[in-house]
Amino acid sequence: MARTEQQSNEKYSGRWFWRYASPATFYPLAGTLEKICWIIAAVLTVIGLYLGLLRAPVDAQQGEVYRVIFIHVPAAWMAMVLYMAMAFWCFTGLVLGTRLSFIMSHAIAPTGALMTVVALVTGSLWGRPAWGTYWVWDAKLTSFLILFFLYVGYMALAAAFDDKKKGDRASALIALVGAVNVPIIYFSTVWWNSLHQGPSVARAGGPSMAASMLAPMLILTFAFWAYCIAAVMHRVRTKIIERERDAAWLAEAVK
Amino acid sequence: MIWESWSAFWAMGGRGFYVWGSYGALAVGVIVELIALRRGRANALQSLRDNEHDA
Numbered sequence: 001m002a003r004t005e006q007q008s009n010e011k012y013s014g015r016w017f018w019r020y021a022s023p024a025t026f027y028p029l030a031g032t033l034e035k036i037c038w039i040i041a042a043v044l045t046v047i048g049l050y051l052g053l054l055r056a057p058v059d060a061q062q063g064e065v066y067r068v069i070f071i072h073v074p075a076a077w078m079a080m081v082l083y084m085a086m087a088f089w090c091f092t093g094l095v096l097g098t099r100l101s102f103i104m105s106h107a108i109a110p111t112g113a114l115m116t117v118v119a120l121v122t123g124s125l126w127g128r129p130a131w132g133t134y135w136v137w138d139a140k141l142t143s144f145l146i147l148f149f150l151y152v153g154y155m156a157l158a159a160a161f162d163d164k165k166k167g168d169r170a171s172a173l174i175a176l177v178g179a180v181n182v183p184i185i186y187f188s189t190v191w192w193n194s195l196h197q198g199p200s201v202a203r204a205g206g207p208s209m210a211a212s213m214l215a216p217m218l219i220l221t222f223a224f225w226a227y228c229i230a231a232v233m234h235r236v237r238t239k240i241i242e243r244e245r246d247a248a249w250l251a252e253a254v255k
Numbered sequence: 256m257i258w259e260s261w262s263a264f265w266a267m268g269g270r271g272f273y274v275w276g277s278y279g280a281l282a283v284g285v286i287v288e289l290i291a292l293r294r295g296r297a298n299a300l301q302s303l304r305d306n307e308h309d310a
Binding site: 054057058063067075114129227 | 273276281291307
């Protein structure tokens with residue numbers, strides 16, 4: 001008796017999870033998540049910019065230009081995190097064939113590409129006064145530029161097929177192969193000599209930054225997380241509208 | 256507030272171009288994405304309506 005009860009519970013919890021893999025159930029959930037994340041992003045951006053631009057002290061070595069770090073590092077982190085998230089959804093899409101998976105990965109790509117561009121541009125503008133050059137072909141910067149081309153290649157390939165399902169699968173392969181680039185970016189300053197500094201937050205012995213400088217960077221990191229989730233959820237809902245246009249529930253949901 | 260004046264704030268110790276260029280690039284990128292998101296949604300809803308009329 002107890003066993004069958006447990007089995008039915010497992011079955012139920014399984015069903016609860018899979019329900020959210022259905023576009024009809026995820027559409028309103030994504031809408032709620034999007035609204036909450038826009039608010040969090042706005043509030044944390046104001047706090048983070050206030051602390052970073054008006055309260056954090058000048059850096060003893062670099063002067064005021066170090067303030068680029070408050071947006072450069074969050075953008076670079078999000079560029080890598082979003083790529084891994086995109087590759088994860090491509091993997092589940094290929095293996096499980098769930099409809100929502102490829103919608104998720106397609107929705108993530110443009111925001112990931114934007115974060116990559118922001119990290120490259122802010123890094124370049126920081127590099128000029130800090131290193132004396134806008135660009136250098138070292139491992140960190142080169143692998144990060146490759147990340148940008150992977151995002152662009154993924155989006156271009158997904159859009160190139162008339163048959164959406166073929167485009168989903170072909171672009172998913174690019175995304176998965178390209179995922180090896182992310183650990184290369186992350187560890188490049190450890191593995192090779194680079195002008196780019198090594199990790200100063202996730203390191204043995206704790207962060208090497210002063211708390212007054214670390215706080216705005218971490219607050220803006222959470223702001224970037226919230227912004228990216230909101231933007232991705234917005235795009236997920238748009239893609240659901242595009243792909244599920246013949247579904248009866250949709251006409252009701254978009255009213 | 257660590258700045259003696261607003262002009263000192265905007266000057267960023269002579270590195271204003273690099274600091275404000277970075278923050279400006281982020282702002283432009285975010286605004287472009289927000290416009291693209293709104294346009295994308297409007298287009299999707301329009302083609303959904305067209306689809307309903309055809310049916």
